[in-house]
Amino acid sequence: MRAEQILRTTPAGLYCPRGDFYVDPVRPVARAVITHGHADHARAGHGAVLATPETLAIMASRYGAEFTSNRQAAAYGARNTINGIDVTLVPAGHVLGSAQAVIEVSGKRVVVSGDYKRRQDPTCAPFEVVPCDIFISEATFGLPVFRHPPAEEEIAKLLRSLKTFPDRCHLVGAYSLGKAQRVIAHLREAGYDAPIYLHGAMQKLCDLYEALGVRLGDLRPAMDMMKTPLTREVFKGAIVLAPPSALNDVWSRRLGDVVTCFASGWMRVRARARQRLVELPLIISDHADWDELTETVQEVKPGALWVTHGAEEALVHWSNSIGIPAMALNLVGYDEEGAGETPPAAEPAA
Amino acid sequence: MKRFAALLDSLAYQPQRNGKLRLIEAYLRDTPDPDRGWALAALTGNISFKHAKAGLIRGLAESRVDPVLFGLSYDYVGDLAETVALIWPAKPGANRAPELSEVIETLNAASKADIPRLVESWLDALDPDGRWALIKLMTGALRVGVSARLAKTATAALGGQEPDEIELVWPGLEAPYENLFAWLEGKAERPSGIARAPFRPVMLSHPIEDRDLAQLNPHDFAAEWKWDGIRVQAVSDHGEKRLYSRTGEDISAAFPDVMDLLPDDVALDGELLVFREGAPATFNDLQQRLNRKTVTKPMLRDFPAGIRAYDILHQGEDDLRPLNFRERRARLEALLTTAARDRLDLSPLVPVTNWDDLQTKRSNPPSPAVEGLMLKRWDSAYLPGRVRGEWFKWKRDPHLVDAVLMYAQRGHGKRSSFYSDYTFGVWKGAELVPVGKAYFGFTDEELKEIDRFVRNNTENKFGPVREVTHTSETGLVFEVAFEGLARSARHKSGVAMRFPRINRLRWDKPPRDADRIETLEAMLA
Numbered sequence: 001m002r003a004e005q006i007l008r009t010t011p012a013g014l015y016c017p018r019g020d021f022y023v024d025p026v027r028p029v030a031r032a033v034i035t036h037g038h039a040d041h042a043r044a045g046h047g048a049v050l051a052t053p054e055t056l057a058i059m060a061s062r063y064g065a066e067f068t069s070n071r072q073a074a075a076y077g078a079r080n081t082i083n084g085i086d087v088t089l090v091p092a093g094h095v096l097g098s099a100q101a102v103i104e105v106s107g108k109r110v111v112v113s114g115d116y117k118r119r120q121d122p123t124c125a126p127f128e129v130v131p132c133d134i135f136i137s138e139a140t141f142g143l144p145v146f147r148h149p150p151a152e153e154e155i156a157k158l159l160r161s162l163k164t165f166p167d168r169c170h171l172v173g174a175y176s177l178g179k180a181q182r183v184i185a186h187l188r189e190a191g192y193d194a195p196i197y198l199h200g201a202m203q204k205l206c207d208l209y210e211a212l213g214v215r216l217g218d219l220r221p222a223m224d225m226m227k228t229p230l231t232r233e234v235f236k237g238a239i240v241l242a243p244p245s246a247l248n249d250v251w252s253r254r255l256g257d258v259v260t261c262f263a264s265g266w267m268r269v270r271a272r273a274r275q276r277l278v279e280l281p282l283i284i285s286d287h288a289d290w291d292e293l294t295e296t297v298q299e300v301k302p303g304a305l306w307v308t309h310g311a312e313e314a315l316v317h318w319s320n321s322i323g324i325p326a327m328a329l330n331l332v333g334y335d336e337e338g339a340g341e342t343p344p345a346a347e348p349a350a
Numbered sequence: 351m352k353r354f355a356a357l358l359d360s361l362a363y364q365p366q367r368n369g370k371l372r373l374i375e376a377y378l379r380d381t382p383d384p385d386r387g388w389a390l391a392a393l394t395g396n397i398s399f400k401h402a403k404a405g406l407i408r409g410l411a412e413s414r415v416d417p418v419l420f421g422l423s424y425d426y427v428g429d430l431a432e433t434v435a436l437i438w439p440a441k442p443g444a445n446r447a448p449e450l451s452e453v454i455e456t457l458n459a460a461s462k463a464d465i466p467r468l469v470e471s472w473l474d475a476l477d478p479d480g481r482w483a484l485i486k487l488m489t490g491a492l493r494v495g496v497s498a499r500l501a502k503t504a505t506a507a508l509g510g511q512e513p514d515e516i517e518l519v520w521p522g523l524e525a526p527y528e529n530l531f532a533w534l535e536g537k538a539e540r541p542s543g544i545a546r547a548p549f550r551p552v553m554l555s556h557p558i559e560d561r562d563l564a565q566l567n568p569h570d571f572a573a574e575w576k577w578d579g580i581r582v583q584a585v586s587d588h589g590e591k592r593l594y595s596r597t598g599e600d601i602s603a604a605f606p607d608v609m610d611l612l613p614d615d616v617a618l619d620g621e622l623l624v625f626r627e628g629a630p631a632t633f634n635d636l637q638q639r640l641n642r643k644t645v646t647k648p649m650l651r652d653f654p655a656g657i658r659a660y661d662i663l664h665q666g667e668d669d670l671r672p673l674n675f676r677e678r679r680a681r682l683e684a685l686l687t688t689a690a691r692d693r694l695d696l697s698p699l700v701p702v703t704n705w706d707d708l709q710t711k712r713s714n715p716p717s718p719a720v721e722g723l724m725l726k727r728w729d730s731a732y733l734p735g736r737v738r739g740e741w742f743k744w745k746r747d748p749h750l751v752d753a754v755l756m757y758a759q760r761g762h763g764k765r766s767s768f769y770s771d772y773t774f775g776v777w778k779g780a781e782l783v784p785v786g787k788a789y790f791g792f793t794d795e796e797l798k799e800i801d802r803f804v805r806n807n808t809e810n811k812f813g814p815v816r817e818v819t820h821t822s823e824t825g826l827v828f829e830v831a832f833e834g835l836a837r838s839a840r841h842k843s844g845v846a847m848r849f850p851r852i853n854r855l856r857w858d859k860p861p862r863d864a865d866r867i868e869t870l871e872a873m874l875a
Contacts, residue, residue: 144415145423145436268436269427270362279363314422321416 003134003304006105007112009329014112014136016103019085021050023101023112033087035114036098037062037177050074050082052089054097054212058177061208074099076125092116093127094286095178096209102130110134111300117285118292119151122185123178123214127296135302136329139310140287141265148265148289154282155186161259161280162237169235169255170280173244173262176202178286180241181209183263184216186284187239197222197235199242199251226254248277265289294318351476353381354389354450355483361494370496374504378531385450387526392487393501395599396525397454401462402469402488407434410470414439425814428760431489434473435482441474448472451526453484498598499551509534514734517598518548546590549583549598550617550663550671551734555724555741563705563744571725572675573700573708574660576743578633578721578833579623580640584657585664586612593622604642608655613689618682619661619732623719624653625693630719633848634836656693659686660724663732671732678732712746721833722746748831749873751865752856754782755826758804760814761789768797769804769816772852774828775843778867782820783843785870788830791851800826800855822862829854835873845870 007016013025021031028045035041035051037058042051044063048070049056059067074080074089076099081087089099094115101112109132116127116138141148162170174180180202187196195218198206206219222240225231235255246252247260265285266272273281288296293315297305305319305326312328319326357377364370374393378386391397411434412420420437427433448456453472460468469488473481486492502520503513511534519541523530532538581596591609593602602609608622624635631653638653639645662682663671670678679699686696700723702708712723722745730740753774761770771789775782792800803818803826810817819825831853838846845867 143423143426144419145427145433147436270432271428273363274365277365279365281363311422311426314419317418317422318416 003108003110006103006108006110006134007136014329016082016085016105018105019082019087019103021082021085021087023103024114031082032068033082033101034059035092035101035112036094038095038115038175041114044068048072050080050087050089052076052097052099055099057208057212058097058205061204062177090128090130091125093118093121093124096124096181096212096214098124098178100128100130102132108133110136111302112136113138113296115140115287116296117288118296119148121182121286122189123181123209129296129299131301133303134306135297135300135304136306136308137293137297137315138287139293139307139312139315141285141289142293142307142311142315144290144314146265146268146289147291148268148283148285151182151186151284152190154263154284155183155190158187158239158261158280158282159190159192161261162239165259166237168257168259169238169240171240171242171247171252171255171258171260172282173247173260173264173276173278174241175264176243177205179263179284180243181206181214181216182286183241183282183284184219185214188215188217192239193217194238195220197225197238197240199240199246201243201246202241222255232256244276297324298322351448351450351453351480351483353377354385354392354487355476355480357389358483358486358492358494359479361496364495367500370500371504371507374496374501375507378505378508383528383531384526387528387531388450388454390501390505390527391525392492393496394498395490397487398490399457399488401460401465402457404430404489406466406469407431407485407489410434410466410473411437425760428814429493431482431485434485435478438473438478438481445471445475447475447477447480450487453487457488505530505534509536514551517551521546521548521592521600547585547587547592549585549592549594549600551598552581552583552596552619553661553730553732553734553741554596554736555726555743556736556738558725558742558744560709560744566705566725568702568704568708570727570729571702572679572728573702574697574724574726575700575715575717575720576722576724576745577621577623577630577658577697578719579621579630579636579658581619582622582657583617583619583663584608584612584659585617586614587617588615604639604645605655606645607650607693608657611656611691611694613685615664615666616662616685617664618657618659619663620657620659620697622655623658625656626654628692628695630658630717632718632834632836634834654693656695658695658697660697661732674729674731675726676728712744715746718834720746746833748833748853749835750853751776751785751830751832751869752827752859752863753785753830754820754861754864755800755804755818755828756782756784756820758800758816758818768801770797770801772800772828774830775820776865776867776870777862778843782861783867784841785843785845785867786830786832786847786850788828788850788852791831791853792855796852796855820861823860825861827856827859827861827864828852829856835870837874843867843870845874 007014012022012027012029014023021033022029023033024035024041025032030047032046033050034055037055042059044067046068049068050072053073056071056073076091079086079088086104088102090102092098092100092114103110111130111132118127174183184196197220200223225234259279261280261282262276262278263282263284265287267281267283305324306329307315308329316326316328360373361370415437423437424433472484502516506513506516529541533540583594585592591612592600593605593608595601623630635653639655662678725742727740753776755772756775757773758769759771761768773784773787775784804816807819808816809819830850832847832850834848836846
């Protein structure tokens with residue numbers, strides 16, 4: 001059976017003709033398998049959605065309970081059948097509920113990784129290696145300049161800065177789903193137990209994480225303290241989390257003297273940090289860096305590697321050079337060219 | 351090296367001038383000699399290594415990393431030092447990281463053949479920030495948003511001095527400046543008597559528009575032609591002669607022909623120009639002489655440089671800067687009555703009766719090397735910097751053409767996520783030919799719009815360059831402003847623009863209505 005008969009690219013996204021379903025489609029379709037809850041992968045309006053219970057809960061929280069008419073919850077490792085095709089969801093280690101989709105057709109196995117990482121993350125299940133014939137990997141950080149330092153070091157950097165500037169508010173930009181909760185969880189692991197203040201846009205997802213069993217400690221809405229000059233005193237030396245779009249927004253003016261921090265893999269490149277007017281870049285990413293990508297491909301040992309959204313060219317070149325035939329899938333809609341290249345407002349979770 | 355790397359790193363992220371000053375001052379205060387002196391030399395652009403060049407660094411990286419992956423990474427990051435610093439494969443068990451002074455002294459003493467091995471061992475020993483700082487240091491372009499002037503200002507603050515005091519002693523100093531720091535910290539006398547022919551910070555002008563003139567009284571102002579060369583300060587002092595750029599960079603070595611012209615014991619402010627039979631040539635000619643460390647005989651013969659003087663700052667033992675412009679002008683004219691010669695002359699005053707009359711004169715300049723008028727208040731003392739309300743530049747209106755965006759390239763530095771460098775063309779028959787490249791003139795908001803247009807209308811990708819749709823019906827028209835036009839064999843269109851920039855986005859205009867090459871050719875005549 002040829003690979004294209006199992007999965008092929010269409011304008012709506014990756015399509016399995018035998019099972020008549022899409023993986024992470026960018027347009028409304030009759031039947032979708034969703035790897036994780038980030039907005040460029042999980043959209044509303046599909047006829048039926050198969051995803052992990054956590055991802056379904058995240059989608060319901062973001063889009064409302066009516067985001068699809070037919071939810072099919074698939075626990076990690078449980079075998080599901082869609083129109084006779086076996087689909088299993090396996091942890092991807094990206095955010096809570098994130099999964100790789102393992103699709104098996106006539107003895108051939110294709111793994112759609114979705115977004116993934118291999119680092120320790122207290123908020124989600126770790127990535128599992130599934131040997132396969134075709135491995136479809138993301139490549140958000142698919143260049144050897146991207147080597148994320150250990151997250152603990154970056155958290156230590158933040159805590160050091162808090163000591164150096166005890167009168168300045170540390171405003172940390174972090175994506176609302178996944179990154180925010182992970183930064184909080186790492187801070188708690190490092191022994192930071194003071195209240196952490198949240199931008200309103202993060203509240204719902206943090207509540208959901210708590211409800212799904214991820215402990216985040218003392219979280220408070222920043223807005224409550226913004227009302228009077230007296231209450232604003234609490235921001236001195238405090239950590240406030242906000243979505244990246246709010247970092248340089250008028251909202252942040254009421255936090256007083258602010259050290260602007262940003263938790264993202266893109267912070268590895270100085271120009272990116274400067275572009276966002278970031279003073280303290282925190283290189284913390286939920287995507288695999290170059291070493292994680294190449295190690296994963298070597299562990300998975302696929303017959304062929306297909307590379308999607310990101311810096312495909314470098315990973316394809318490297319894979320071919322070690323004897324694993326590779327090609328780039330030109331999927332549209334996942335922030336083509338690796339996300340960070342589009343102007344900041346459109347930057348996806350990283 | 352670690353401390354220096356941390357300084358560069360924090361400077362790179364610090365957007366505010368005052369913040370940068372504080373960081374440098376703190377570093378200089380806390381770092382012992384000679385490291386801090388070498389750091390100051392690096393920040394003021396006074397370090398260069400003969401054998402340590404960007405090519406060497408690149409070569410080392412390519413010997414350790416797959417060249418294809420290196421190339422892709424460099425295209426993405428847009429900065430060689432950062433690419434190598436990030437991509438360099440870590441080597442467990444490497445040597446200890448070197449100190450800044452150790453790096454500099456070793457590089458200065460090392461033979462060419464030893465340098466690659468040395469640099470390689472340092473790259474192995476340093477972390478990514480340290481590698482970045484090392485490469486920046488070696489290749490001589492720190493690019494952390496610190497000018498020599500800012501670094502000197504921070505140094506002055508160390509001893510509660512004015513930055514101009516540093517400028518005065520600076521030419522007599524040598525890195526690592528131990529005598530300078532000793533003076534600033536009150537441990538020694540001011541380094542004096544050794545500073546000959548110092549640079550004096552230049553007075554700058556504000557641009558002025560036609561409509562703003564009504565608020566000024568024409569009788570308060572002297573007018574001069576604004577020459578299209580580069581601003582220089584020529585200083586001679588007890589036999590020592592130096593030529594400085596307007597930022598205080600010493601460019602004497604590249605202009606021996608100019609040094610020969612200087613009268614004794616003066617500091618002149620004027621325009622550096624190429625002269626042909628007593629008349630200034632265009633900027634295009636001068637350009638052949640710029641950005642060179644030395645100069646060849648044919649260059650001196652074919653592009654002889656000189657100075658058209660318009661101010662005098664010092665004469666004999668007298669500092670003339672506190673005098674007003676009228677008095678200084680008289681001193682300058684008196685000097686040049688006897689000292690003027692071929693390629694050293696006086697920039698004439700343009701008589702001012704009223705603004706309308708001056709406007710007419712501005713539109714009919716006596717030379718192609720004129721780019722407008724300078725207006726200087728008769729009673730202005732010579733003050734450093736851009737002093738409000740004293741001097742104005744009233745530039746000639748730029749030329750405008752409508753051209754079509756053909757190629758877009760990703761920017762560097764802060765704009766490396768945007769397609770911000772644009773090649774544009776005009777019609778030649780039924781075809782567009784490129785006539786220039788511009789990367790500024792638009793607002794941040796417009797940049798986002800153009801970037802979006804480029805991404806949505808890409809025909810081809812060549813590394814960091816995209817070919818953008820440019821048919822007679824579909825494409826983006828720019829109104830391009832530029833200062834002048836010269837014939838060029840390098841460009842397919844046969845013309846090259848001076849100082850092109852995007853004046854306006856013409857979303858309303860279909861590409862077929864853009865200008866034709868004939869319009870530009872007519873401007874050449």
